[in-house]
Amino acid sequence: MSEATFFLLTFILYILAAVCYFVFLFSKKEGSAKAGFTLAFLGLLLHTLALILRTVESGHAPFTNMYESLSFLAWSSVLAYLIIEWKYRVRRAGAYFLLIVIAFMALASSPLMPKEAAPLVPALQSYWLWLHVSVTLIGEAFFAVAFITSIMYLRAEAREKRGRMSGTGPSAEKLDSISYLAVAVGFPLFTLGGLVFGMAWAYKAWGSYWSWDPKEVWSLITWFVFALYLHTRIVMGWKGRRSAVIAIIGFLAAMFTYFGVNYLLSSLHSYV
Amino acid sequence: MKALFHFFTSVRLAIVLLIIIIIASVLGTLIPQGRSAEEYLVRYGQLGGILERLRFTRLYQSFWYISLLASLGLNIVVCTLTRLTPKIRRGFRPLVEADPKNIQALKIKERFRLTVEPGAAKEAVKKELARRRYRIKESTSEGRISLLARKRVFGWFGSDIVHMGLLVILTGGVVSGLFGLKQSLSFVENQTLPVLEANFSIRLDRFITEYYPNGSVRDWKSDLTVIEAGRPVRQKTIEVNHPLTHQGYVFYQSGYGWDWQNPTLQIWAKKSSDPSYLRKLSVKVGEKVALEEENLKVSAVRFLPDFVLDEKRQPGTRSLEPNNPAAFIEGWKGEERIFSGWIFARYPDFSRLHGAKEPDLSFELKDTKAPQYSVIQISKDPGVPFIWVGCSLLMAGLFLAFYWPTREVRLVIEESGGKSEVTAGGISAKSQEAFRQEFSDLMSAARKTT
Numbered sequence: 001m002s003e004a005t006f007f008l009l010t011f012i013l014y015i016l017a018a019v020c021y022f023v024f025l026f027s028k029k030e031g032s033a034k035a036g037f038t039l040a041f042l043g044l045l046l047h048t049l050a051l052i053l054r055t056v057e058s059g060h061a062p063f064t065n066m067y068e069s070l071s072f073l074a075w076s077s078v079l080a081y082l083i084i085e086w087k088y089r090v091r092r093a094g095a096y097f098l099l100i101v102i103a104f105m106a107l108a109s110s111p112l113m114p115k116e117a118a119p120l121v122p123a124l125q126s127y128w129l130w131l132h133v134s135v136t137l138i139g140e141a142f143f144a145v146a147f148i149t150s151i152m153y154l155r156a157e158a159r160e161k162r163g164r165m166s167g168t169g170p171s172a173e174k175l176d177s178i179s180y181l182a183v184a185v186g187f188p189l190f191t192l193g194g195l196v197f198g199m200a201w202a203y204k205a206w207g208s209y210w211s212w213d214p215k216e217v218w219s220l221i222t223w224f225v226f227a228l229y230l231h232t233r234i235v236m237g238w239k240g241r242r243s244a245v246i247a248i249i250g251f252l253a254a255m256f257t258y259f260g261v262n263y264l265l266s267s268l269h270s271y272v
Numbered sequence: 273m274k275a276l277f278h279f280f281t282s283v284r285l286a287i288v289l290l291i292i293i294i295i296a297s298v299l300g301t302l303i304p305q306g307r308s309a310e311e312y313l314v315r316y317g318q319l320g321g322i323l324e325r326l327r328f329t330r331l332y333q334s335f336w337y338i339s340l341l342a343s344l345g346l347n348i349v350v351c352t353l354t355r356l357t358p359k360i361r362r363g364f365r366p367l368v369e370a371d372p373k374n375i376q377a378l379k380i381k382e383r384f385r386l387t388v389e390p391g392a393a394k395e396a397v398k399k400e401l402a403r404r405r406y407r408i409k410e411s412t413s414e415g416r417i418s419l420l421a422r423k424r425v426f427g428w429f430g431s432d433i434v435h436m437g438l439l440v441i442l443t444g445g446v447v448s449g450l451f452g453l454k455q456s457l458s459f460v461e462n463q464t465l466p467v468l469e470a471n472f473s474i475r476l477d478r479f480i481t482e483y484y485p486n487g488s489v490r491d492w493k494s495d496l497t498v499i500e501a502g503r504p505v506r507q508k509t510i511e512v513n514h515p516l517t518h519q520g521y522v523f524y525q526s527g528y529g530w531d532w533q534n535p536t537l538q539i540w541a542k543k544s545s546d547p548s549y550l551r552k553l554s555v556k557v558g559e560k561v562a563l564e565e566e567n568l569k570v571s572a573v574r575f576l577p578d579f580v581l582d583e584k585r586q587p588g589t590r591s592l593e594p595n596n597p598a599a600f601i602e603g604w605k606g607e608e609r610i611f612s613g614w615i616f617a618r619y620p621d622f623s624r625l626h627g628a629k630e631p632d633l634s635f636e637l638k639d640t641k642a643p644q645y646s647v648i649q650i651s652k653d654p655g656v657p658f659i660w661v662g663c664s665l666l667m668a669g670l671f672l673a674f675y676w677p678t679r680e681v682r683l684v685i686e687e688s689g690g691k692s693e694v695t696a697g698g699i700s701a702k703s704q705e706a707f708r709q710e711f712s713d714l715m716s717a718a719r720k721t722t
């Protein structure tokens with residue numbers, strides 16, 4: 001079977017997983033959430049195979065054009081989500097989170113994204129491609145988890161304020177602490193992949209570790225937003241609503257770094 | 273002075289600075305940076321001039337933006353230093369004695385009695401703590417035993433190490449800005465060029481472009497020789513992502529180009545009356561070559577690698593890539609020019625020769641060869657080591673701050689009628705849940721052993 005077939009099967013599994021998680025939202029039966037988790041996990045395995053096949057077929061890292069990179073981002077997101085769910089049992093997030101994953105997969109499959117594996121341009125022929133892109137995207141995947149749990153926090157908080165308990169869903173407080181835990185994983189990874197490895201590679205390839213290129217500036221902006229998140233929380237004791245809003249802005253900044261810079265601003269980084 | 277100092281110690285300032293820097297940085301990506309005044313005028317009209325005066329058009333190099341970063345740096349220094357001394361004292365020379373009342377005020381705490389005398393109780397508790405890798409300090413005063421048990425104390429300093437890393441990185445940036453050198457050199461093969469402010473030169477021995485089967489570029493490679501005092505001392509092939517470092521100077525393969533001033537053109541002459549007639553001419557721009565039996569001389573007057581007609585319908589070149597090579601040639605019989613016109617390598621049918629008295633002859637531009645030059649960027653940046661040291665501190669600090677949570681357990685054991693009254697409390701800034709669990713396991717284990 002070819003990479004495209006695996007990709008399609010993966011996509012179908014993610015959609016089925018999302019359906020199960022949505023059924024769980026309404027039926028509140030643990031079984032559906034478990035089925036969702038299992039399907040997403042199977043999807044992740046097939047997706048891993050698809051990425052490996054892609055690497056073998058193209059002979060280079062599977063993130064050198066927008067199709068590959070979206071596919072890898074979807075893969076990282078599922079990985080990040082499954083880890084967080086497995087450790088902290090936030091089943092209700094699955095339905096919403098998989099919507100993001102499906103959006104990435106759908107964008108990747110859209111006819112606008114050329115899928116042929118093109119040979120690598122000289123600037124990308126480096127092991128730093130692996131280190132820089134994979135670690136950054138995995139970091140961003142954890143920001144995506146914080147994004148969803150922060151949105152859920154805002155809704156849960158509004159509900160609890162109206163005097164209703166959150167029912168079977170996780171409490172607002174738990175969602176707040178899960179957002180923090182996701183940022184606590186995402187922030188070091190993003191720092192390492194995006195900033196440290198990014199500077200190392202830029203120095204190796206272009207001769208200067210920092211050029212104030214729009215992609216670099218937007219990574220820095222994203223990073224500053226999460227630094228803001230950590231400081232307001234740790235030092236000023238902000239929690240809850242304000243923290244959630246900062247985490248949401250942070251993820252949107254990350255997505256702008258990822259898409260916006262490529263499509264809206266001109267950048268040295270426009271390989272993809 | 274004191275007020276200023278206080279102002280810089282506040283985390284509130286850090287937050288305000290971060291927000292301002294974020295907004296300024298966003299602006300800098302929305303306004304194209306470093307373009308010409310005319311371009312800003314076209315794009316923004318009157319506003320263009322104002323943006324330029326406020327340096328929004330070279331924002332990241334502007335005094336005010338750099339001042340913002342410097343203020344953040346100063347803020348970090350002051351903020352970290354003022355907190356560091358008490359933190360170090362608490363980290364390395366902590367007060368062991370504790371008052372049970374203070375312990376009772378902690379969030380995680382427990383109080384229980386053990387049916388043994390305090391000495392035995394202490395040993396039992398210590399054993400349990402040691403099993404969980406706590407390091408223990410103790411002190412006894414007024415018949416009251418105080419224990420301070422901690423682990424992963426370094427985690428405490430994670431944030432300080434992160435901040436120090438950032439300062440080192442900022443310092444690196446300043447050093448790069450003040451002392452960094454950058455130079456871009458274009459070499460043709462066998463050319464030797466001196467390196468700015470260095471006592472050696474660089475010679476390009478060979479330059480090649482490698483292609484993939486589909487025609488796109490795979491790599492550029494330059495064989496470089498370092499020449500010191502006239503003698504070659506080092507040789508290396510550099511390619512993209514694989515620079516050469518010599519005496520702190522780094523040589524990067526950054527681009528390539530053709531020397532279109534000196535191309536050699538391959539021109540084929542054909543005759544419509546005689547299909548077997550073919551003469552291959554090799555002409556340099558500015559030269560005349562003879563087409564012997566025709567008693568004719570052909571000269572190449574001008575060459576354009578990427579031919580295009582501009583608005584005034586004048587020939588020009590769109591780029592320096594050989595996308596549409598074209599040559600202007602002339603035919604001479606003695607002192608008389610008998611034809612002239614453009615011939616195109618990609619579009620032989622478009623060739624038009626005017627005034628041709630030899631309608632029988634046609635010319636095709638078959639190939640163009642120009643010396644290729646290699647563009648090599650040279651940089652010497654003494655700020656770079658700071659960056660790597662800073663990044664290492666940053667990552668180590670992040671690891672400590674997030675994944676090396678310091679845990680602290682304080683116990684006071686008091687005697688009461690031959691038995692022991694134990695008051696215990698725990699502090700952990702991170703991973704509260706896990707710590708709560710460990711604390712309660714610890715306490716129940718301590719109770720059981722006696």
Ligand code: HEM
Pocket residue numbers: 224227230231234235280281282283284285286344347348351352355428430431432434435438670673674
């Ligand atoms: C971009 C700049 C900065 C970054 C990336 C950064 C990073 C960090 C990190 C990762 C932590 C640990 C957070 C945690 O444990 O959850 C931290 C803590 C802290 N930061 Fe920063 N920081 C920055 C700037 C500043 C500035 C300017 C100040 C000073 C006003 C500051 C003051 C603090 C304080 C007081 C703590 C808490 C220390 C502790 O409780 O251990 N930071 N910072």
